[in-house]
Amino acid sequence: xxPIVDIPTIQYIIKEAVASGIExxxxxxxxxxxxxxxxxxRSYELESRLEESNKLxxxxxxxxxxxxxxxxxxxxxxxxxxxxxxxxxxxxxxxxPFAVLLGDDIVENHGGKPAxxxxxxxxxxxxxxxxxxxxxxxxxxxxxxxxxxSKESEPVGRRVKLSSMVEKPKCEExxxxxxxxxxxxxxxxxxNFLEMQTPGAGGEIQLTDSIKSLMISQAVYAYDFEGIRYDxxxxxxxxxxxxxxxxxxxxxxxxxxxxxxxxxxxx
Ligand code: G1P
Numbered sequence: 001x002x003p004i005v006d007i008p009t010i011q012y013i014i015k016e017a018v019a020s021g022i023e024x025x026x027x028x029x030x031x032x033x034x035x036x037x038x039x040x041x042r043s044y045e046l047e048s049r050l051e052e053s054n055k056l057x058x059x060x061x062x063x064x065x066x067x068x069x070x071x072x073x074x075x076x077x078x079x080x081x082x083x084x085x086x087x088x089x090x091x092x093x094x095x096x097p098f099a100v101l102l103g104d105d106i107v108e109n110h111g112g113k114p115a116x117x118x119x120x121x122x123x124x125x126x127x128x129x130x131x132x133x134x135x136x137x138x139x140x141x142x143x144x145x146x147x148x149x150s151k152e153s154e155p156v157g158r159r160v161k162l163s164s165m166v167e168k169p170k171c172e173e174x175x176x177x178x179x180x181x182x183x184x185x186x187x188x189x190x191x192n193f194l195e196m197q198t199p200g201a202g203g204e205i206q207l208t209d210s211i212k213s214l215m216i217s218q219a220v221y222a223y224d225f226e227g228i229r230y231d232x233x234x235x236x237x238x239x240x241x242x243x244x245x246x247x248x249x250x251x252x253x254x255x256x257x258x259x260x261x262x263x264x265x266x267x
Contacts, residue, residue: 001035002232004106004241005249008039009232011065012106018069020117022099026072026092028085037073042066081204087194095188097123100207104233105182106241107225115183115225122159123185128219129211130159132183134229142168144179145208147222158224162215167201167208178222180208181229190214 001008010027017025027036043062050059072092076085086100099116107115119130133147148164149155164175184207193210200206211220230244231237243260246252 001039002238004232004238005245005252009106010036010103011039013101013103014040014068014071016107016114016116017099017101019114020099020120022116023069024072025069026074026089028074028076028088030076030079040065040068040071081199081202081206083194083197083205083207083210086207087191087205090191090194093188093191097129097185097187100184100186102182104231106230106232107181107183107227108230108244109225109227112226115227115229116185118158118225119183119185119223122221122223126159126219126221128221129187129190129214130185130221130223131162131165131180131211132225133178133222134181134224135177136179138174138177139171141171141174141177141179144168144181145206145211146174146176147178147180148175149178149222158226159221160224162220162222164215165208165212165220167206178224180222181225183225184211186211187214187218189218 001010003009004012014025029036043066046062047059050056050062074088074092076088078084082102089098099120101116109115113121115132119132122130131145131147136144145165145167146169147162148166150161150163152163153161165180166173166175169175190207190210193213194205194207197205197210197213200209214220228244230241232241243256246256
């Protein structure tokens with residue numbers, strides 16, 4: 001719920017999902033459940049107070065949040081890792097393919113297609129699981145799930161078939177520098193593997209390990225999506241996102257621009 005400028009991080013992610021055509025959203029939470037529920041719920045009292053004081057723009061903004069999508073919540077009772085969190089969605093998902101968006105990864109594709117939409121379109125071409133990737137510096141591979149492209153098949157545009165995947169490898173052991181950056185479209189068969197998944201990197205149930213197992217019975221692809229990705233879970237990533245989003249805002253850009261110009265003079 002940490003705001004970037006004045007919008008909670010999760011709202012950027014929900015906006016991307018909605019703009020990609022998703023209508024039903026399940027948020028897997030830890031302790032912030034009520035605060036999120038309240039944020040995305042309708043508040044008739046607040047709406048009519050804003051209406052009475054003629055703050056119609058503000059009223060429309062809070063209605064827009066509540067009308068974005070059907071949002072449901074489930075609480076992950078123990079912090080056992082990303083794979084375990086996704087497993088909490090099993091009965092919600094049923095037997096359909098589904099998208100996963102991680103709460104720390106914000107992707108901005110100015111004027112272009114949202115990252116998730118790009119993945120969904122790639123899914124529609126191959127009807128197989130797709131992980132969203134981008135190239136990261138070689139000395140940062142240890143922070144991510146890293147993909148191994150198949151040597152037997154050629155990339156098709158931005159999509160490439162995978163032969164393996166590894167969670168948080170050492171730099172010298174990484175099969176590439178293409179990192180999974182918080183966007184996935186998965187087939188429901190992933191749950192068969194998540195249910196049996198033993199802890200991996202960091203002692204956690206890793207989604208990456210189950211996707212690697214899924215590759216034995218189904219094709220899995222990586223899609224090198226377009227857009228700038230911010231890691232809002234990292235202090236520096238959060239600051240970058242705040243500055244760059246503020247520079248896009250009409251009410252802030254001039255002031256911030258002038259301030260930044262003055263500030264760099266002092267360096
Ligand atoms: C998670 C995933 C990892 C992925 C990363 C993207 O790791 O396990 O595969 O590359 O998100 O942000 P975490 O950042 O939760 O450690």
